[in-house]
Amino acid sequence: MCKQMKKLFFTLLFFPFLTLAQNTLPRFEQDTLYTSGGFKIYKGQALQIGKGTGRNGAFRFINIENGVSSRSLQNASVVVKELKNFEVASFFNGYGLYDIPAYGNRYIEITGTIIFKDGSTGYIDLKMDFDQAIEELPELPAELVVPVEYRKAGKAGISEKIKKLFILYENGAVKKEEFEAIKKKFLLLPVSGPVISIAQYIIPRFEKDTLYTTCGYKIYKRQTLQIGRGTGNNGRFRFINIKNGVPADSLVNRSIVVSKLKNFGISSMGNAYIEIVSPLIYKDGSKGFIDIHLAFDNAIENSPELPCELIVPSEFRNKPEVVISKEINRLNQLYKEGALTADEFESTKKKLLEIH
Numbered sequence: 001m002c003k004q005m006k007k008l009f010f011t012l013l014f015f016p017f018l019t020l021a022q023n024t025l026p027r028f029e030q031d032t033l034y035t036s037g038g039f040k041i042y043k044g045q046a047l048q049i050g051k052g053t054g055r056n057g058a059f060r061f062i063n064i065e066n067g068v069s070s071r072s073l074q075n076a077s078v079v080v081k082e083l084k085n086f087e088v089a090s091f092f093n094g095y096g097l098y099d100i101p102a103y104g105n106r107y108i109e110i111t112g113t114i115i116f117k118d119g120s121t122g123y124i125d126l127k128m129d130f131d132q133a134i135e136e137l138p139e140l141p142a143e144l145v146v147p148v149e150y151r152k153a154g155k156a157g158i159s160e161k162i163k164k165l166f167i168l169y170e171n172g173a174v175k176k177e178e179f180e181a182i183k184k185k186f187l188l189l190p191v192s193g194p195v196i197s198i199a200q201y202i203i204p205r206f207e208k209d210t211l212y213t214t215c216g217y218k219i220y221k222r223q224t225l226q227i228g229r230g231t232g233n234n235g236r237f238r239f240i241n242i243k244n245g246v247p248a249d250s251l252v253n254r255s256i257v258v259s260k261l262k263n264f265g266i267s268s269m270g271n272a273y274i275e276i277v278s279p280l281i282y283k284d285g286s287k288g289f290i291d292i293h294l295a296f297d298n299a300i301e302n303s304p305e306l307p308c309e310l311i312v313p314s315e316f317r318n319k320p321e322v323v324i325s326k327e328i329n330r331l332n333q334l335y336k337e338g339a340l341t342a343d344e345f346e347s348t349k350k351k352l353l354e355i356h
Contacts, residue, residue, distance in 0.1 A: 063126065140164060222257060224257050
């Protein structure tokens, strides 16, 4: 395989959002919602609801706003009467780090009619994390049932596939034998990437007042950080949460000088974060400080083609080994949680560190 073809294959595998997927990003236009997989939701449409994938059959990605029983919604049909309040999860909207994966969950509110089990008809108000409710992996159950061609298998990395499967297993939505069979299928999927050394298998860490990000960029006391613009709805920050009430527009396209770093942590899916305190000069010339909670790897963003909320030199962006490092970190976390055996973790890690 020529060098150009290898590069193209790797890009398609690890950076699908840089290819045709750019044209199918979720959007809401003229009363029609376009999901990531291309499925459309619009007024007058009948939506087929599946079963909840949480504990005891509870819905994880569909929230009933008007008190209708969740049991009434299971395997029911809802006719859409109104769509409103499309949004991307962000700190500004009250979502925490655990709710915000790499590119933010998308939500829509739906008002519709539902036929209850006794034959009566009523209204139902839903807030739906629609992409998650659809679930792009055909092997896994979905809370919003759509034709299989809209479930884009392969978009997620191996770690994300297994993490989703493990959650469903723990919730009782799939049985142990189903979990093991589907997991085996995921682990046998081919992977490709450049040869990298174990030294490039980077876990974000905080040592001696210095933060080391996955891409190798360092954050330390007295350093000047360049903040960009928010990448959420209406320019809101998705990966920077201002903790002390300073208006968000005071931070846009500004430089801050780090005076304190604290409260470093890593979520169960490998998203790392830290709290940063910095002095700040307000627009009226007065002085104060700003306290931010930063999901730094996500705020940096690995691809130069996409905007970032924390601006860093170009040499720290678009590094394929960063994607592999994150994938290995997440697989390691799944091993610690019991979703993978030691042999499964080591064999999958080996595949990621080799060219096929």
